[in-house]
Amino acid sequence: MPIKSSTITPEKIYKKRRTLIAAGLGVLALPIVDKGYAWFNGKSQENSMFLPPQPTTGEQQQKSLELTPLETITGYNNYYEFGYGKDDPAKADKTLITSPWTVEIGGVGADKPGLYDIADIKGEHAIENHIYRFRCVEAWSMVIPWNGIKLADMIKAAKPNSRAKYVRFITLNDTQQMPNAGWANGPYVEGLTIEEAMNPLTLMATGVYDKPLEQQNGAPIRLVVPWKYGFKSSKSIVKIELVEHMPQNTWWKQNDREYGFYANVNPQFDHPRWSQATERVIGKTGRQPTLLFNGYANEVAHLYPDKNNRLFFY
Numbered sequence: 001m002p003i004k005s006s007t008i009t010p011e012k013i014y015k016k017r018r019t020l021i022a023a024g025l026g027v028l029a030l031p032i033v034d035k036g037y038a039w040f041n042g043k044s045q046e047n048s049m050f051l052p053p054q055p056t057t058g059e060q061q062q063k064s065l066e067l068t069p070l071e072t073i074t075g076y077n078n079y080y081e082f083g084y085g086k087d088d089p090a091k092a093d094k095t096l097i098t099s100p101w102t103v104e105i106g107g108v109g110a111d112k113p114g115l116y117d118i119a120d121i122k123g124e125h126a127i128e129n130h131i132y133r134f135r136c137v138e139a140w141s142m143v144i145p146w147n148g149i150k151l152a153d154m155i156k157a158a159k160p161n162s163r164a165k166y167v168r169f170i171t172l173n174d175t176q177q178m179p180n181a182g183w184a185n186g187p188y189v190e191g192l193t194i195e196e197a198m199n200p201l202t203l204m205a206t207g208v209y210d211k212p213l214e215q216q217n218g219a220p221i222r223l224v225v226p227w228k229y230g231f232k233s234s235k236s237i238v239k240i241e242l243v244e245h246m247p248q249n250t251w252w253k254q255n256d257r258e259y260g261f262y263a264n265v266n267p268q269f270d271h272p273r274w275s276q277a278t279e280r281v282i283g284k285t286g287r288q289p290t291l292l293f294n295g296y297a298n299e300v301a302h303l304y305p306d307k308n309n310r311l312f313f314y
């Protein structure tokens, strides 16, 4: 593991069709209007017909979350294929070719494997808006208004069979397009259980603040799993495999004492080298308490029966 300092760890149509999901209210297809991001600010009811995006731990929590500015989301990153420093990915030349881009879905658990063009993925599935907390294992956090599609929708299209127990994600690993490709001795790999992958919170993000993802955020499509540490949310995905056995993810492989498979956020289980009880909100001063499952316990706690087992929390 390349270490620069003690704080370092593991650590991109679009307007064709668009839907905003409101919990319990069904799906509303709306045209894109002005550039006021009403829904992002919870002001939807007052100044437009936009309904607030939904998920989760509720509407209340969603509205009270203070959004991290776009410049911060695109300026402070972990994307080692573009360098180890937090501003390296933002400063890197824009060498990633995101169009054309294909995502392959296969594996023994897929009865209908396929190779999908990114434009088709975006055109065929409803693009949803979700404001999620984002918590890096390095104990910093942001609040990000993502645009994307449910991973579950992509998986269903692949007709998963009974052998689909886990999902393995593979990132582009191209030395021509990424100055630090191969830092992990191969592509960046991540994994989820099929239940985690099918959870409605789990997104394949294609945008932030209604803009296509920047290279540094994992253009053109990246995973977002809001109740897990950030390293689970792998960027610039080229392949999704439905597999039978638990895949070994990159950080687990790098250091199995510090990083495992599940990596669910839990303030009670410290990282071997620092506390996970609190987090630094990037762009603000001070720290805030970290929440169990990063605030999404209502949605995902049932997936992990034993809350005292460290196995689930690193």
Ligand SMILES: Nc1nc2c(c(=O)[nH]1)N[C@H]1C(S)=C(S)[C@@H](COP(=O)(O)O)O[C@H]1N2
Pocket: 010, 011, 073, 076, 077, 078, 079, 080, 081, 135, 136, 137, 171, 188, 216, 217, 218, 229, 230, 231, 232, 233, 234, 235, 236
């Ligand atoms: N391919 C790839 N995906 C990656 C990483 C990486 O280095 N390479 N870093 C991970 C880590 S540690 C974090 S915290 C998040 C950061 O996402 P952001 O820069 O969009 O906030 O991306 C994750 N996905």
Ligand SMILES: [Mo]
Pocket: 010, 011, 078, 135, 136, 137, 138, 229, 230, 231
């Ligand atoms: Mo991270």
